[in-house]
Amino acid sequence: MQALYAQLLVGLINGSFYALLSLGLAVIFGMLNIINFAHGALYMMGAFVAFFLLNGIDVPTMTSLLNGSWLTLFNGVSLPIVGTIKLPPLEMFHVGIGLSYWWALIIAPIIVGIFGMILERTMLQWLSGLDHLYGLLLTFGIALIVQGVFQNYFGSSGLPYAIPDELKGGTNLGFMFLPIYRGWVVIFSLVVCLGTWYLIERTRLGAYLRAATENPTLVRAFGINVPRMITLTYGLGVGLAALAGVLSAPINQVRPLMGADLIIVVFAVVVIGGMGSIMGSIITGFALGVIEGLTKYFYPEASNTVVFVLMVLVLLVKPSGLTGRAT
Amino acid sequence: MKPGIVTSLLLGAALSLAAGSFAVAQDKTIKIGVLTDNSGLYSDLGGAGSTLAAQMAVEDSGLAAKGWKIDVISADHQNKPDIATNIARQWIDVEKVDIFVDVLNSGVALAVNNLVKEKNSIMINTGAASSDLTNAQCSPNTIHWVYDTYMLANSTGQALVKSGGDTWFFLTADYAFGAALERDTTAVVVKSGGKVIGGVKHPLNTADFSSFLLQAQASKAKIIGMANAGGDTTNTIKQASEFGIVAGGQKLAGLLLFITDVHALGLKVAQGLNFTETFYWDLNDGTRAFSKRFSERMKNKAEPSMVQAGVYSGLMHYFKALEANGGNPHDGIKMVEKMKSMPTDDPLFGKGTVRADGRKIHPAYLFEVKKPEESKGPWDYYKLIGTTPGDQAFRPLSESACPLVKK
Numbered sequence: 001m002q003a004l005y006a007q008l009l010v011g012l013i014n015g016s017f018y019a020l021l022s023l024g025l026a027v028i029f030g031m032l033n034i035i036n037f038a039h040g041a042l043y044m045m046g047a048f049v050a051f052f053l054l055n056g057i058d059v060p061t062m063t064s065l066l067n068g069s070w071l072t073l074f075n076g077v078s079l080p081i082v083g084t085i086k087l088p089p090l091e092m093f094h095v096g097i098g099l100s101y102w103w104a105l106i107i108a109p110i111i112v113g114i115f116g117m118i119l120e121r122t123m124l125q126w127l128s129g130l131d132h133l134y135g136l137l138l139t140f141g142i143a144l145i146v147q148g149v150f151q152n153y154f155g156s157s158g159l160p161y162a163i164p165d166e167l168k169g170g171t172n173l174g175f176m177f178l179p180i181y182r183g184w185v186v187i188f189s190l191v192v193c194l195g196t197w198y199l200i201e202r203t204r205l206g207a208y209l210r211a212a213t214e215n216p217t218l219v220r221a222f223g224i225n226v227p228r229m230i231t232l233t234y235g236l237g238v239g240l241a242a243l244a245g246v247l248s249a250p251i252n253q254v255r256p257l258m259g260a261d262l263i264i265v266v267f268a269v270v271v272i273g274g275m276g277s278i279m280g281s282i283i284t285g286f287a288l289g290v291i292e293g294l295t296k297y298f299y300p301e302a303s304n305t306v307v308f309v310l311m312v313l314v315l316l317v318k319p320s321g322l323t324g325r326a327t
Numbered sequence: 328m329k330p331g332i333v334t335s336l337l338l339g340a341a342l343s344l345a346a347g348s349f350a351v352a353q354d355k356t357i358k359i360g361v362l363t364d365n366s367g368l369y370s371d372l373g374g375a376g377s378t379l380a381a382q383m384a385v386e387d388s389g390l391a392a393k394g395w396k397i398d399v400i401s402a403d404h405q406n407k408p409d410i411a412t413n414i415a416r417q418w419i420d421v422e423k424v425d426i427f428v429d430v431l432n433s434g435v436a437l438a439v440n441n442l443v444k445e446k447n448s449i450m451i452n453t454g455a456a457s458s459d460l461t462n463a464q465c466s467p468n469t470i471h472w473v474y475d476t477y478m479l480a481n482s483t484g485q486a487l488v489k490s491g492g493d494t495w496f497f498l499t500a501d502y503a504f505g506a507a508l509e510r511d512t513t514a515v516v517v518k519s520g521g522k523v524i525g526g527v528k529h530p531l532n533t534a535d536f537s538s539f540l541l542q543a544q545a546s547k548a549k550i551i552g553m554a555n556a557g558g559d560t561t562n563t564i565k566q567a568s569e570f571g572i573v574a575g576g577q578k579l580a581g582l583l584l585f586i587t588d589v590h591a592l593g594l595k596v597a598q599g600l601n602f603t604e605t606f607y608w609d610l611n612d613g614t615r616a617f618s619k620r621f622s623e624r625m626k627n628k629a630e631p632s633m634v635q636a637g638v639y640s641g642l643m644h645y646f647k648a649l650e651a652n653g654g655n656p657h658d659g660i661k662m663v664e665k666m667k668s669m670p671t672d673d674p675l676f677g678k679g680t681v682r683a684d685g686r687k688i689h690p691a692y693l694f695e696v697k698k699p700e701e702s703k704g705p706w707d708y709y710k711l712i713g714t715t716p717g718d719q720a721f722r723p724l725s726e727s728a729c730p731l732v733k734k
Contacts, residue, residue, distance in 0.1 A: 003545055010537045155627060157371040157558065160593030163569065170571055176541060179569045251569065252534055253561050253591055257367070261534055296529075296538035301501055303538075304530040 006176035007297040008290055013182045015289020016189035017244055021266040022273065022281040023193055024240035027200065030276035031213050031233045034124060034135040039266070040259025041143040042238050045112045046245025047254045048150065050104035051159050056096030101164040101250070108246045109239035116238030120231050128230075143260070150256035158255030185247050192243065193282045196236075200278055209233060265304075268311040274321025284322060353654040355395040359385070359642065360424040362411060362439065363454065365403035368532055368558035369431050371587040373454050376635040377401075377429040379624055383617075384642035390650065400424070406531070408438035415439050419446045425657060426451065426645060428638045433457035433504035443468045447659040451645065453637030456556070456583055457507040458722060461686040465729035468659040470666060472687045473637035474605050476504070477722040479582050480512035482603040482691045482715050487550055487580055488519040495580075496548035497526030498539055498563060500555035508554040508582050524548050529555070536563045540570050544577065552580045561588050568596055585632045589708045594699040597708075601695050606633035606675060607709050610692070613674025622706075630706045640675045641687075679717055684729040691720040 021043060028036045099107065119142065127134045163181045170179040200206040209229060212219045216226045245259070252258055273284030288307055295306040302309075314322060361381050363373040378401040385397045400422065404411035411430075418424035419442070427443060430436045431454025443450045444466040451470045452460060458477040460469060495516050499505040505528065513523050525546045527539050540563070543551045551572065553563050560581060567579055581588075581602040589597045608618035608630040617639070621631045631639075648665040649655055656662065663685070671679040671687065679689040693713035702708060724732050 003541070006541050006545075007538055010535075010541060013537065014535050151366065151370075153626070155371045155587075155629070156366070156368060156374070157561065157587050157591035160565075160591065160596065162593075162595065170569075177544070177571050177575070179571070181569065182537070251566065253558065253565065255558065258534070261532060293538055297542070300527050300529055300539065304533070 002175035011290035011293020015286035019285025020244040022269040024237040026281035028237035037140040038143040040263030041146040043241040043245040044259035046242025047249040049108040050246040053099040109242040112242035113235040113239035117235040120234040158253030161249040163250040274323040280323030357397045361401040363429040372585040372632040373431045380635045380638040388646040411435040449659045451641035461684045472641045476508040476511040484515035488521040492550035493521040496546040501528040606636040688717040691715045
């Protein structure tokens with residue numbers, strides 16, 4: 001029985017990642033009508049930004065950029081007239097900032113959010129009004145490119161990121177040893193999830209947003225800049241993904257494929273909860289974490305399929321998802 | 328048709344016939360296929376580094392200067408046996424690949440093993456762990472070069488039981504490799520007087536191990552044996568430290584760890600772990616010289632893993648056998664027999680032999696991961712704490728179920 005409590009709690013911890021990620025997806029789908037397959041890659045970027053903020057990053061020097069050394073990217077490529085390209089290596093210098101985990105929690109979502117907004121401005125906005133399939137393919141492609149670039153530079157085993165000193169250690173709850181960091185993850189993500197729900201469902205800004213998705217022309221007539229609002233919303237959804245990435249960095253390795261492994265499950269969560277439903281995605285996220293945790297206890301071999309079995313069942317019985325409204 | 332064309336066609340036919348008849352004695356073309364995980368959780372320990380090792384072997388062999396033409400090609404099998412066998416079939420039938428190297432992931436290796444045997448090709452397996460490759464599933468076309476589950480179990484398992492770790496709980500990756508490693512380790516633990524009190528099988532590529540770790544913790548076993556690899560192992564170790572498992576008096580046994588895993592974990596988390604490898608870049612002058620050249624050409628300046636080192640060492644032996652043969656007969660069984668008949672010697676794994684069952688024999692080293700303050704710099708990670716000589720490290724032929732072993 002004690003073991004069961006422990007598994008329930010562990011499930012809740014995993015559920016908080018599912019909830020944060022599926023919440024971001026639900027926001028983006030609800031407001032932009034885009035199935036954001038780049039979500040996993042953006043989650044991964046959040047973790048990497050946290051790593052860079054702490055450990056610094058190697059960037060090419062200005063002089064080597066100006067004298068053309070950056071063309072070393074193409075070293076080894078044979079061209080018809082020039083011959084095989086061979087240039088001196090890029091001079092790099094190390095930018096160390098040494099910003100802690102706490103800073104990363106704020107800065108990483110902003111940086112990745114800005115990256116997301118650039119994506120939205122330059123690419124995604126042209127897809128509004130088109131079939132979902134286009135958005136899906138575009139974001140999936142973006143995800144593959146981002147993951148490929150990170151894998152090229154950082155390999156697949158990933159980079160270490162330690163738990164911040166303030167959250168090290170754990171407490172014995174009697175039925176299990178609870179690492180303080182895990183407890184923090186549950187509480188923090190619950191607060192963020194509920195905050196986002198409140199922002200969208202209960203504030204004036206949220207009301208504008210929802211109105212803009214229902215009838216953009218009318219909302220524009222009231223003098224509200226709808227495209228800018230859409231961009232900011234995408235930034236918000238992406239920021240949530242990056243935040244989940246920062247939260248997971250001390251638990252999992254910071255790996256280029258960390259998002260790819262997770263995103264499929266998160267999509268199943270969104271489908272089960274009902275595409276676009278904010279509260280639905282939060283509740284299903286936590287609930288599925290718990291169900292998965294229980295499976296890991298009773299029949300571990302099935303733990304990575306149980307979510308999909310549930311998805312199939314839900315789709316058969318209620319195709320719009322548990323909390324979704326049929327359209 | 329113009330007469331000129333007819334003449335050239337005839338000439339062409341005659342030339343190719345002539346080339347065909349020469350081929351029997353002195354065909355000097357070799358095609359090497361590096362079949363590995365180029366994008367997934369094992370790509371750091373094999374992947375592009377294995378292809379680089381193969382290219383270095385080609386360069387160092389000096390065969391090009393003697394008129395040999397050697398090609399290296401590489402493909403990503405994505406850790407899926409069906410994809411791997413499709414690539415392998417195409418490589419043999421269309422690309423005319425002579426030899427497969429790396430082929431990590433035991434599930435993939437066992438599938439490719441069958442195909443290589445059926446098509447009379449060659450596999451020097453440097454990446455897969457399952458000891459079945461030289462036992463029940465042994466093949467006259469396969470050499471298992473670097474390590475196997477029997478050896479890992481034997482070296483690490485025995486050492487841990489002897490130092491007091493007599494109760495075990497297994498965290499096992501749920502596929503051929505994990506099953507083999509758990510089976511072989513269980514045998515060693517029981518033989519050395521220990522007891523296995525539980526275990527749990529987890530899916531390959533799991534991100535969160537906390538559920539499994541809680542079960543391991545509740546079992547009160549002294550040793551938690553990790554019968555998994557790559558990203559699964561690093562995640563297990565990282566999260567075990569979070570759940571206070573080592574602090575609570577239980578010990579983690581990394582049954583299969585690679586230097587790339589230790590690098591990814593960082594010494595702070597990995598310190599004190601015991602495990603077995605057959606190659607480490609900082610073992611002696613020979614390994615250091617090779618590794619220096621290797622890491623200079625690697626992205627991120629990574630030192631070679633034992634899998635990558637094995638690709639180099641295995642191919643060097645293959646080239647020696649081909650040179651002794653005077654040409655490439657494109658006959659798998661014949662070349663593997665030739666390789667078995669010659670002693671192996673290279674700076675990476677030292678002197679050794681290839682046994683009748685296809686097992687390459689060399690010493691196994693028990694390492695301990697250094698504390699952060701003991702390490703002199705990046706990649707300075709291991710302390711050597713024990714060596715098992717080659718003749719004792721692997722499964723003795725007397726216990727072998729391989730039909731190639733004459734009893």
